[in-house]
Amino acid sequence: MFEAACDILAAAVIVYDKNDCLVFASRQVLRYFPIPADTLKAGTRLRDVLGAIFDSGVRYGIPPEQRHKAVNREEWISNRISAHWREQYDAVERLGRDRWIHFRKRRLPNGYNVTTLVDVSEQKKQEEQWRSDLERIALTEEILETLPSPVIIKDRSLAYIAANRAFCAIYDVNADGVLGRTVWDLADAENAERIERSDRAVLETGEPFSVPEHVIRADGSDLYVLTRKYRIGAPGHHALVTVMEDVSALVAGDKAVSDDEDAFLRVPGGFVEAQNCFDPVHDAERRLLLDQMNPEELRALSGKRVLIATPNPRIEEILVGEFKARGADCCAVRSVGEHDAFLALAARQGFTLDAVVIDANMPDHEAIIDNGRGIATRVIAPDGIGPDFMRGLVEQHELLSENQSPLGDIVTPVSLTDDWYIATDISTMLPGAVGDIEVLVAEDNQINQFVFSQILEGMGISHRIAENGEEAVMLWRKHQPRLVLMDISMPVMNGIDAAMEIRAAEKLTGTHTPIVAVTAQALNVDMQNCMDAGMDDYITKPVSPDMIEVIYRRYAIPQPEKSVA
Template sequence: MNDVASPDANIRLGMFEAACDILAAAVIVYDKNDCLVFASRQVLRYFPIHADTLKPGTRLRDVLGAIFDTGVRYGIPPEQRHKAVNREEWVSAQISVHWREQYDAVERLSRDRWLHFRKRRLPNGYNVTTLVDVSEQKKQEEQWRSDLDRIALTEEILQTVPSPVIVKDRNLTYIAANKAFCTIYNATPEGILGRTVWDLADAENAERIERSDRMVLETGEPFVLPEHVIRADGSDLYVITRKHRIGAPGHHVVVTVMDDVTALVAGAASVSDEGDTLLRVPGGFVEGQNCFDPVRDAERRLLLEQLGAEDLRALPGKRVLIATPNTRIEEILVGEFKARGGDCCAVRSRYEFDGFLTLAAKHGLAIDLIILDDNMPDYQAMFDHGQDIATRLITPDGIGPDFMRALVEEHELLSENGSPLGDILTPVSFSDDWYIATDITAMLPAAVGDVEVLVAEDNQINQFVFSQILEGLGISHRIAENGEEAVMLWRKHQPRLVLMDISMPVMNGIDAAKEIRQAEELTGTHTPIVAVTAQALNVDMQNCMDAGMDDYITKPVSPDMIEAIYRRYAAGKLEKSVA
């Protein structure tokens, strides 16, 4: 048996020391008798003890005592660090930790220094301890937490600011939107963040807003504009919109603040002509975005009318459960109840309903009101399950894709006494009328029909929106449900303008436009055709232009958008025809 160290032992020890230096880690090894076997040079960086203390054979107790004598105190809970510490008690506590099979902790040695301790007890009784300085990492973590706290505080402040505030990144994507701005669109932050103005505004306003955003982003010059906006609830909002660029180069963002001056404008309207106005705006207010959705408003009123006025007044602080399979109803009621101060959520099935009530009872949460949709499968059984809770049954017939039909039926029932919905034109079908088909070549080139606008749209909700807008503008119109019907009605009525949805059944809008253009080649006439698209994709626009269309607009449409298109293409045509 040879107890002499092997010839390459020193080489291995040197390599181990070099590895510790490269890793910036201190390593200490004790044997099963708690005597020091090895300590790397890095240990002296962390503990200001004498080098002789780290010689092989030194007892663990003596090493700990030397560390204590330098004033270093690790392993002490923060709440006890201000108290006096007994030397023997501290050494004994560290020996106890030393004998654990595993130990892993980050200890703070001073105000700005942290060490990561790792201890492992091997099966042969040896203990290996590593120490790594993680001061920079901890400083970054503290800075990160501090930044998060500041961000949370900033967001809280933004949410309470009464004026709408939004922030867009250098790609003009919304990255922040406060509650006042979301209220304008009746939207949630999730429905706005990550999107662009093209997703929220009509094409004309989106182009105008993006142009000013890019000017501010590129030049850094502030932008100011008085605007008149129609909120989603139909009310007027007069604002002074201010845009600023902030941030470092390469990380600029555009901050838009809309100072609400509605009260001043409304007050000015009540001042007599002899008095001074409350607010003077050179050039007046620019007509901005129209966020009002007549279909959604009609749906909202239809739903709320089925609930008692007392229930609506008592909503603040109440817990409300909505059971409906219709996501549109869920969105409207949850948003409405939360806006009125209620704590509200929704379920979409009998399984979710039963599970929710069971879980609420288990945690002692009382449900104050249940809104139950009678379109819900097994709604009667659900009504019985929640019989101990105030339950209101709603019959929202037609809300969603069939809402247009429900409105028309209501209009017909009220037609004798006058419908509050105004005159609604029921979408035309092939069997609603008859006409004599003539050879297109025999039609007069200058023929102008009695219908000003032909709308080709297959979605009933969008049909209703077009009808309401055109009726409000006093423009006669007809509606086609597909491209084939659009061509037929174009031949029959020779409208002054065609608004053509490009995605329709039977025949799409692009093929319908091509057929109309082929027919016009024989007569020498030209009807302006404007494409209506769900999103402005370059490939869609090119296909529309190739089919002979004159222009395009994107959904959702607004009265301002339709009026602008009508004035551009149809109004001028009418004046020429009259002349």
């Protein structure tokens, strides 16, 4: 029966008595050591068994740094006997090139020694493969992180799951400020819709997509990129990779790039406005200037030579960037004297201008118009564009608020990290309004975050993850989820306080969001605290798909009203 048990367990067993003589050896031993079967007869000395193993060419228990050296037979046998006489010995030893054996030895009180041998080669190979994969992933991540071009990866729900340093630099945030969010959190509505439309087309069809884009960084500087999108992954597990090749230097005509003018980038139709890092002041200034230009003139700028005359650096930056993005060869002068000197130099070099755009605030700008020399001119009124532009907008807004503010006396406090939004009459908000996500999970542990995401994604439920109670309240305000799964123990603000703050806010709106507490253990005091804070239910960790599905069906799916007979 002992022999049959060893066969079933695929383990070799050897038993020695207190005199180191063999008592029992299962047939499985011969699978590990190519020694004569007679060696495993009862009564054979341990030294003789080890000698037969050494003579067969097997060498185990040798440190890796000594495997290339010659091994003395008696020294090796002595070391193995020494390990054999330990009260406990447990080690994974390498036999040959790609075979590993797990040795377990136990010395019993009566002096008998029981040794088991189990082949763990497949497990070791998997570990080696796993370690190799981790190293390869780490190397890939390092390469992506150091690439100068922004790279992002989105999952099937178009949420950011990876973003390299170059992409995060556009927004002046770290990766945590991007991951888990969508383009709707980063871009204005018009561009977010355009970007999402192309994202979904690539995910659905697998056809690559490319577009030249003009992005405004967080610091207000311009970024011109060739954006390319690709679908990767197996069916059902597709992901979207977006690579943004920075071509700002080529678009700007930087002479450090090339002395060959034909090498500079020309984009038919210009760059699409993709202000992922939306700057409302920059956008207002840009629109104010471009709206004074004829749309036909703007479309016909490609290949034209245009000179801008303005003393305002901000106007120069905006117009030069916009004209070059549309394919024009463009530069600026800041006075009438510079203008005249530029035209004289151009005439000597045999160059002619196609158009001049003149700032009406530039002193003596009428002289440029009078001496136009047959060049088309366009005068623009900058209307205070510059350092005081934002102040002027604020003053106009304050004047409007004093006279005819449509907002009334309603003031909704928000944290500095929250998004801006406009509050209308609170009494008109519909109770139980459904937001743009179904479940909000408040959980600070990264492993638990991954578990929740895997379960909810597998159920096809849209969700967001908050890392603390304060962030949970902020995301609740923004997304109005159908259900909140609230860990009660979190940093910054715990789940109890977060639930109380949500309930206090709901008293003003007449809404009610189901909040289910997530606890490590179901203690009566914890449950009572959750109920006192206004939570609706509780579940305990570890969570399971069945548990989440029951809670979701109970609180997030509208129940049909029962008819009354």
